[in-house]
Amino acid sequence: MSEVLAKKAAALDAADELAPHRDLFTLDEGVVYLDGNSLGALPRHVPARMQDVIAREWGQLRIRSWEESGWWTAPERIGDRIAPLVGAGPGTVVVGDSTSVNVFKALVAAVRMAGEGRDEILVDASTFPTDGYVAESAARMTDCQIRALSPAEIVAALGPRTAAVLVNHVDYRSGRLNDLPGMTAAIHAAGALAVWDLCHSAGALPVGLAAHDVDFAVGCTYKYLNGGPGSPAYLYVRADHQARFDTPLPGWNSHEDPFGMRPAYVPGDGATRGRVGTPDILSMLALESALDVWDGVPVEAVRAKSLALTDFFLECVEAYVPAGSVSSVTPAAHAERGSQVSLSCAGAGEVMRALIERGVVGDFRRPDVLRFGFTPLYVGFADAERAAAELAALLG
Amino acid sequence: MSEVLAKKAAALDAADELAPHRDLFTLDEGVVYLDGNSLGALPRHVPARMQDVIAREWGQLRIRSWEESGWWTAPERIGDRIAPLVGAGPGTVVVGDSTSVNVFKALVAAVRMAGEGRDEILVDASTFPTDGYVAESAARMTDCQIRALSPAEIVAALGPRTAAVLVNHVDYRSGRLNDLPGMTAAIHAAGALAVWDLCHSAGALPVGLAAHDVDFAVGCTYKYLNGGPGSPAYLYVRADHQARFDTPLPGWNSHEDPFGMRPAYVPGDGATRGRVGTPDILSMLALESALDVWDGVPVEAVRAKSLALTDFFLECVEAYVPAGSVSSVTPAAHAERGSQVSLSCAGAGEVMRALIERGVVGDFRRPDVLRFGFTPLYVGFADAERAAAELAALLG
Numbered sequence: 001m002s003e004v005l006a007k008k009a010a011a012l013d014a015a016d017e018l019a020p021h022r023d024l025f026t027l028d029e030g031v032v033y034l035d036g037n038s039l040g041a042l043p044r045h046v047p048a049r050m051q052d053v054i055a056r057e058w059g060q061l062r063i064r065s066w067e068e069s070g071w072w073t074a075p076e077r078i079g080d081r082i083a084p085l086v087g088a089g090p091g092t093v094v095v096g097d098s099t100s101v102n103v104f105k106a107l108v109a110a111v112r113m114a115g116e117g118r119d120e121i122l123v124d125a126s127t128f129p130t131d132g133y134v135a136e137s138a139a140r141m142t143d144c145q146i147r148a149l150s151p152a153e154i155v156a157a158l159g160p161r162t163a164a165v166l167v168n169h170v171d172y173r174s175g176r177l178n179d180l181p182g183m184t185a186a187i188h189a190a191g192a193l194a195v196w197d198l199c200h201s202a203g204a205l206p207v208g209l210a211a212h213d214v215d216f217a218v219g220c221t222y223k224y225l226n227g228g229p230g231s232p233a234y235l236y237v238r239a240d241h242q243a244r245f246d247t248p249l250p251g252w253n254s255h256e257d258p259f260g261m262r263p264a265y266v267p268g269d270g271a272t273r274g275r276v277g278t279p280d281i282l283s284m285l286a287l288e289s290a291l292d293v294w295d296g297v298p299v300e301a302v303r304a305k306s307l308a309l310t311d312f313f314l315e316c317v318e319a320y321v322p323a324g325s326v327s328s329v330t331p332a333a334h335a336e337r338g339s340q341v342s343l344s345c346a347g348a349g350e351v352m353r354a355l356i357e358r359g360v361v362g363d364f365r366r367p368d369v370l371r372f373g374f375t376p377l378y379v380g381f382a383d384a385e386r387a388a389a390e391l392a393a394l395l396g
Numbered sequence: 397m398s399e400v401l402a403k404k405a406a407a408l409d410a411a412d413e414l415a416p417h418r419d420l421f422t423l424d425e426g427v428v429y430l431d432g433n434s435l436g437a438l439p440r441h442v443p444a445r446m447q448d449v450i451a452r453e454w455g456q457l458r459i460r461s462w463e464e465s466g467w468w469t470a471p472e473r474i475g476d477r478i479a480p481l482v483g484a485g486p487g488t489v490v491v492g493d494s495t496s497v498n499v500f501k502a503l504v505a506a507v508r509m510a511g512e513g514r515d516e517i518l519v520d521a522s523t524f525p526t527d528g529y530v531a532e533s534a535a536r537m538t539d540c541q542i543r544a545l546s547p548a549e550i551v552a553a554l555g556p557r558t559a560a561v562l563v564n565h566v567d568y569r570s571g572r573l574n575d576l577p578g579m580t581a582a583i584h585a586a587g588a589l590a591v592w593d594l595c596h597s598a599g600a601l602p603v604g605l606a607a608h609d610v611d612f613a614v615g616c617t618y619k620y621l622n623g624g625p626g627s628p629a630y631l632y633v634r635a636d637h638q639a640r641f642d643t644p645l646p647g648w649n650s651h652e653d654p655f656g657m658r659p660a661y662v663p664g665d666g667a668t669r670g671r672v673g674t675p676d677i678l679s680m681l682a683l684e685s686a687l688d689v690w691d692g693v694p695v696e697a698v699r700a701k702s703l704a705l706t707d708f709f710l711e712c713v714e715a716y717v718p719a720g721s722v723s724s725v726t727p728a729a730h731a732e733r734g735s736q737v738s739l740s741c742a743g744a745g746e747v748m749r750a751l752i753e754r755g756v757v758g759d760f761r762r763p764d765v766l767r768f769g770f771t772p773l774y775v776g777f778a779d780a781e782r783a784a785a786e787l788a789a790l791l792g
Contacts, residue, residue, distance in 0.1 A: 026451075026455040026456070028456070033458065035458065035459045038459050039454075039458055039459045039462075041455075041458065042450065042451070042454050042455035042458075046450065047447060047450045047451045047455070050446065050447075050450055050678075051443060051446075051447060054438065054442065054443045054446055054624070054682070055422075055438070055443050057625075058435075058438050058624055058625055059422040059437075059438035059443070060422070060424070062429065062431065062435055062437065062438075062757070063431045063434050063435045063757065063759070065625065066435075066625075071625055071626075097493070097494070097497065097673075098493070098647065098672055098673025098674055098675075099673050099674070100645065100647030100648065100649075100672045100673035101493065101497060101645060101647070101672055101673060104644075104645060108537075125659065128648070128657070129648050129651070129657050129658060129659060129661075130647045130648035130649075130673060132659060132661075133646045133647065133648060133651070133661040134645065134646065134647060136646070136661060137643075137644050137645065137646050141504075141537045141538075141644060142537075148659065173657070220674065222674070228450070228454055228677070228678055229453075229454055229461065229462075229467055229674075229677035229678065230467075230674045230675045230676045230677040230678075230680070231676065231678075232676060233673070247533075248500075248533050248537060249496065249497060249500060249530065249533065250529045250530065250532070250533050251494065251496030251497070251526045251529065251530060252496065252524070252525050252526035252529065253496075253526075255525070255529070259762070260762065261524070261525050261569070261761065261762060262525060263521065263525060263528060263544065265525075265528075265529040265532060276494055276496045276497055277493075277494025277495050277496035277497060277526060277629070278494055278495070278616065278618070278625075278626045279494075279626045280626045280627065280628060280676040280678075280679035281624070281625035281626040281679070282446075282624055282625065282626075282627075282676075282678045282679045282682050283676035283677070283678045283679045284626070286450070286678050361458070361459065363459070365657065366655070366656065366657060
């Protein structure tokens with residue numbers, strides 16, 4: 001649409017140190033994939049690894065693989081691969097179950113840790129809804145009350161009854177980045193525990209779980225971490241909370257002696273305590289393999305590119321798209337922006353269908369949001385320019 | 397060891413209608429795999445299917461696969477594949493999460509359904525331990541008491557305070573088959589609900605969930621169902637209980653309108669209500685593919701062969717193994733026997749290691765049990781004879 005912006009895109013791509021990472025992924029020529037914040041693209045090397053897992057580890061070694069192929073220790077081992085991406089120390093992240101199940105573990109454990117007289121759970125009202133549903137159940141089963149508030153209202157609502165607070169780091173719909181350091185400090189000042197949902201931030205920006213003393217965190221691995229469809233989620237438990245982590249789901253995998261088959265439950269140490277039942281090994285090892293694309297990639301570089309991409313996309317939208325036809329619901333300030341741009345737009349569902357036909361894949365979130373996710377490992381500036389141009393062509 | 401028994405094995409194999417099914421699996425020449433009750437062998441066609449799932453459905457279709465490849469509906473669709481194997485009607489089984497997590501869902505829902513004044517959960521004390529640990533947590537979170545009893549004691553212990561009873565259909569250690577029809581009837585007569593764990597029976601013998609009015613059931617899929625390491629478990633909820641099924645894990649996948657992203661939880665209908673978060677698609681689709689080996693196989697034929705195999709193995713052990721060196725802890729009566737033979741044996745851990753070196757793969761369960769699982773789809777009578785002969789050679 002504009003030679004100036006197209007040239008700018010080319011220059012930005014030429015200077016992008018992460019650009020070579022695109023070749024690590026299976027992508028289609030001619031398609032701009034801006035839905036990696038829903039399902040990350042396939043790293044090229046994963047199919048061969050999974051063929052080996054299935055044909056040799058399962059097919060030939062069978063039961064021996066639990067030890068010989070390291071299946072048994074995969075949840076902690078892969079947790080340690082994710083830990084540096086979210087600023088967590090080794091031994092504090094364990095992989096397994098879904099985000100929803102991990103929200104339940106974390107919230108129940110947080111309430112149990114909060115102590116007497118604290119019977120309120122505050123929940124980010126704009127959260128991905130599963131967090132709210134599960135929090136409601138956690139509250140019901142621990143004799144707590146739930147209060148759903150916008151993130152901006154949470155700090156003022158903290159008080160002596162607050163047991164735990166569940167907040168999304170980046171809002172799935174608007175792309176707003178909440179203030180993890182500030183809110184966590186305020187939650188602690190009120191004597192409560194902070195549970196952060198990292199689904200839309202891990203792999204897109206620095207999280208700093210340990211640096212900011214976050215108590216618990218959960219997240220999925222199939223968005224910016226590219227683990228594959230429904231790949232298992234993870235649970236972070238702060239190191240100094242682990243010995244008191246009192247899980248509502250004490251499955252045998254978390255026992256201190258799982259093969260002792262002892263009738264009484266005695267929890268294991270460390271991250272292991274967050275395990276429950278036998279892990280989905282195929283999904284888990286696909287995730288482990290997918291994490292190889294992060295080797296040598298500092299998350300700070302990803303963040304810098306992410307902000308440059310979303311800035312540039314917004315610049316192109318501003319330049320190309322007829323005034324008034326879309327408006328950004330993603331905050332303009334870098335400190336409040338995740339790695340997506342959400343545009344409200346009349347007829348957004350239809351518009352997204354048409355965009356996808358034109359080879360620009362984002363997604364639609366009710367009622368009126370066009371959501372474009374920018375995954376810095378495989379999306380470039382020319383992609384951002386083309387997405388804006390196709391959107392303008394549709395709305396022009 | 398004995399020409400007579402070797403000839404008998406050959407005759408039994410020749411007459412075995414299920415024998416051709418062995419070719420559907422990847423097995424090693426020279427190895428007798430009697431650990432399919434821990435991890436089922438790999439069906440030969442699964443690697444090619446999974447290559448397609450990974451390279452095309454994830455790699456090329458990406459996010460579109462949730463609809464176009466049927467990922468979203470997989471939990472219910474695969475549940476309907478498992479249903480006939482356990483005697484359940486369509487729409488009553490849903491696949492997802494681990495057995496431990498499903499025990500939690502089923503027990504909490506059962507207690508909530510049991511009504512006022514019922515505050516006791518009875519648990520099979522010989523159960524696989526995770527069931528007991530999770531039952532303890534379910535009891536704690538629903539203000540119930542737990543009583544751990546041997547299956548033989550359970551019926552006499554039922555009373556007006558009993559809310560729910562959790563029993564293993566086949567005991568993982570001894571291989572004892574518990575009386576599902578009789579115990580379920582007694583539990584109902586006492587006004588309580590029955591939760592059966594089918595891990596060691598599904599795919600090995602007829603279960604008859606609907607015929608016997610079982611309230612809830614759970615089971616894993618990586619043993620006799622050959623779904624792959626840690627493949628997702630399933631939950632059965634009796635059709636007439638579904639509308640009252642009040643889950644402790646109300647994740648967004650179970651919502652009546654999951655993509656509405658509505659702040660209030662409204663459960664969906666039917667088996668869907670047992671879903672929680674985003675399912676592990678790779679593990680789930682490997683399971684779906686693996687279930688193809690059951691096409692046209694009546695579970696009654698599997699049961700007949702299973703009993704013939706375990707009878708014949710016991711006959712060979714009796715004939716070959718020095719008197720007094722092993723004794724069977726698996727009941728002799730067919731009505732009380734699952735699809736495994738457990739032999740107590742001094743130094744069982746060492747003996748099993750040596751047996752595995754000789755190409756007979758069973759497993760060891762503390763303190764002194766040699767466990768041999770007979771999976772009728774791919775184990776034959778000559779395998780049983782050889783296993784007994786190798787054991788005799790070691791103990792002779």
